[in-house]
Amino acid sequence: MILSLFDYFVEHYNLPNIFTYISFRSAMAAVCGFLIALLPGRWVIDKLRIMKFGQEVRSDGPKTHLKKSGTPTMGGLLIILSVLVSSALWLDVHSLYNWILLLAIAGYGLLGFLDDYLKIVRKNSDGLLARFKLIGQFLLGISIGCLVYYNGNEYTTYIYFPFYKEPILDLGFWNGIPYIAFVTLLLTASSNAVNLTDGLDGLATGLTLITLVPFAVIAYVIGRADFASYLFLPHIAGASELSIGILALLGASLGFLWFNSHPARVMMGDTGSLAYGGALGTIAILLKKEILLPIIGGVFVLETLSVILQVLYFKCTGGKRLFRMAPLHHHFELKGWHENQVVNRFWILGVIFALIGLLALKVR
Template sequence: MLKELLLPLVSRFSAFNVFQYITFRSAYAAVTALFISFLFGPWLIRKLKNRKAEQVIREDGPATHLAKSGTPTMGGLMILLSLSVSVLLWQDISNSFTWIALISLLGFGLIGFVDDYLKIFRKSSEGLQARFKFSAQVLLSLLIMVVLYINGNAHTTLLYLPFLKNPVLDMGLFYIPFGMLILVGTSNAVNLTDGLDGLASGLILLVGLPFAAISYISGRADFAAYLQIPYLPESAELTVLCFALAGASIGFLWYNAHPAEIFMGDTGSLSLGGVIGVIALMTKKEILLVIIGGVFVLEALSVIIQVVFFKLRGKRVFRMAPLHHHFEKKGWDETKVVVRFWILGGLFTILSLSTLKIQ
């Protein structure tokens, strides 16, 4: 918005020329999201405490989590506010990717909000019924994919694999269900990971940074040609979103670090997972997302493996799923689990960026 408002005035005030630079707007998008989190965080925590919007702790979880009872949830509202405002201020609002990303962020956030609200109202760890929650995710994903398909470019339906220069397949209309799978899967994977203080928010930061680099490189014809990756002019603006995402994650982590003052709840985890999924789709890094979000993938796989093995053989592979609870059950301190998962997330980040050159 600021670009559209101030850049036309550059003839009168030359300093406004900086608004044409994505790097400038990206940096200040991160600062803006961080500032909004610091400004509204304490107020939101007080309001949620006053309204008894408290997290309901699973009785079958690690015993150490019982001390978290009474901690307010729905902290994802802080993330939605800081990220949305920052994007609207600093990103090019004439860019279609801006609005597709916001639809994903706010749409999945709304589903998560309803789920959190029902949990609080019922004082139960069960919120929105699974079939309704899943159906809402599928319908929203369908809407997003139809919009992406209609506004697509020459690369939209092509499937690219890491380490390979050329696309391996043109999916055509099958790109829509493929993208729906990415969106639903990513939103639920982040949701499953959000179980320890600071775990999900720290990992989101580690996912946002490589996507910022990928978005910027993909939107530059010279860089894209040098690295032999698809040139996607509109994707450059996603750099602003990714930096705003990093700023919002750091801002929330300030209050979510152990011992957490607030939890993000499904409001935050579903919205963050949804926006990460749509960024991967718009930058044509759908398969690379498996590496960038490697920890989220491992967490989701641990749940799938646990359920399948128990149904087939009546045995559990892990002491508890998702994976972070398995290590807690083994006696690891919560902070140790979080930091080690962050380290693993950092390794996945480095590996994902290396694929841009090794192809």
């Protein structure tokens, strides 16, 4: 919106056109997202506490987590509000990619809000029934898949693999049904992966921050024909504009981490974790980096795999456990690692995975 305003002043009053630069607007979106999350954060936390929107801790989880019971939850609302306001201020209103990203954040955030609200009302950790949550994720995935497919470009249905220059698959046959199904599965997987990872103070927030950085770089690079050509990447017109939405989310996450770091004064709840996962999946889809997402977000993948392996091993061995507890972060807690140790070491792993993902842009 601000871009439209300054376009008018630049045209009629010969003012500096710095506000038209994507790099400047992206940085400002990050700063605004940070401030919008930070400044009213304490007030929002107090309101959540007064309304008794407290975290319900799993009874079968680590005993050290019982003291977190009652910590204000639904902090994801603060993230979502910050992203929506900051992005609306600095994006180009004609940028369809940013609007799709904001729709994904709001849609998955709403689904998570329903889950959190039911947990609070029922006074236990059981929220929305798993099948209803899955139906909601599928419906959101189909909606976003259709939006992307029917407003796509020449690369939309191609699937690119890391370290390869040319696309490996084209899912555009049968009127795009395979592509829409692929998008739905990816978004469902990414939203659940972040949801499973959100179990320690600051863990999911910090990992999402780390994952957003390489995607911001990728968005800027493939949106420029010269950079994309040099790196043998598909040039997607308008992709650079998506860096504004990405950095708005990054800034909002930094502001939220101020309150979410150990000891957390607020939890994001499913409101935040599902919104994060939906956002990461949508960004990867729009940038044609769907297969790169599991590399850049490698810690999310490890956390999800630990749950899958735990369940399979439990069933195949008649009740034995592969890990002391799943997801993986609880396993290391029960081994004696302090919560901060787990979080910091997982963040380090997240940085390594992000660097590998960036390396894949050049090694092709």
